[in-house]
Amino acid sequence: MLEVEGIHSFYGKAEILRGLSFRIARGEVVALLGRNGAGKSTTMKSVMQLVRPRTGRVMFQDRDLVGAPAFRVAKSGIGYVPEDRRIFTDLTVMENLEVGRQPRREGAPEWTVDQLFDIFPNLAERRTNRGKHMSGGEQQMLTIARTLMGNPMLLLLDEPSEGIAPVIVEEMAETILKLKSEGLTVVISEQNLHFARAVADRAIIIEGGEKKFDGSFAELEAHPEIRDAYLSV
Numbered sequence: 001m002l003e004v005e006g007i008h009s010f011y012g013k014a015e016i017l018r019g020l021s022f023r024i025a026r027g028e029v030v031a032l033l034g035r036n037g038a039g040k041s042t043t044m045k046s047v048m049q050l051v052r053p054r055t056g057r058v059m060f061q062d063r064d065l066v067g068a069p070a071f072r073v074a075k076s077g078i079g080y081v082p083e084d085r086r087i088f089t090d091l092t093v094m095e096n097l098e099v100g101r102q103p104r105r106e107g108a109p110e111w112t113v114d115q116l117f118d119i120f121p122n123l124a125e126r127r128t129n130r131g132k133h134m135s136g137g138e139q140q141m142l143t144i145a146r147t148l149m150g151n152p153m154l155l156l157l158d159e160p161s162e163g164i165a166p167v168i169v170e171e172m173a174e175t176i177l178k179l180k181s182e183g184l185t186v187v188i189s190e191q192n193l194h195f196a197r198a199v200a201d202r203a204i205i206i207e208g209g210e211k212k213f214d215g216s217f218a219e220l221e222a223h224p225e226i227r228d229a230y231l232s233v
């Protein structure tokens, strides 16, 4: 579904991604792992074209996204939830969801508000609350639910477990597993190995903008030296 091929991405003169390549197949949940500053967020932004790779290709559904405006990338079926939750704080939960609505898309799971309320029961209880009166975890859930209103084929979640209470982290893991069971393809960026292992089928480890490991969690566990070298656990 997604093939990132040899991308080099920069902030000014600083080269952040150094020839990064990986593939994501339909229906997979894949975790991008790596320490602070490894390049996980930049990878997601490079897929979305919020950072434009200087070389390399980002193939999605057989089209190269490099150079496309970010809104077109979103319209082509990639939902992106950045680290800093961006809900509309003056709008209610219902209104926030409506903002995300896009037509249904061939080959992608289709979400109605009622289905989303089944998956995110906390949001159902707060449907008329304004965003600013919600906890960090609820805002994170609302950002994900709003993104799903766009019926994406692929969902990119940047550090979904970051900065939320442990009980909500567990809910978040269950939510991602439910999305997977509906057939959604998901890429998460994580520093929390425990969380990543609970939700993902495969791990890609990034360090210094390069891929250092790509495989199952069983393989990763069989090589503790890789974990020790590239992850803070």
Ligand SMILES: Nc1ncnc2c1ncn2[C@@H]1O[C@H](COP(=O)(O)OP(=O)(O)OP(=O)(O)O)[C@@H](O)[C@H]1O
Pocket: 011, 014, 016, 034, 035, 036, 037, 038, 039, 040, 041, 042, 043, 189, 191
């Ligand atoms: N807007 C920016 N301008 C300049 N440098 C940046 C910018 N954003 C990130 N960087 C640098 O790019 C590198 C990769 O950052 P990135 O955010 O992709 O890492 P990350 O693996 O997602 O880590 P984190 O968990 O901190 O988000 C870091 O060295 C960071 O300082």
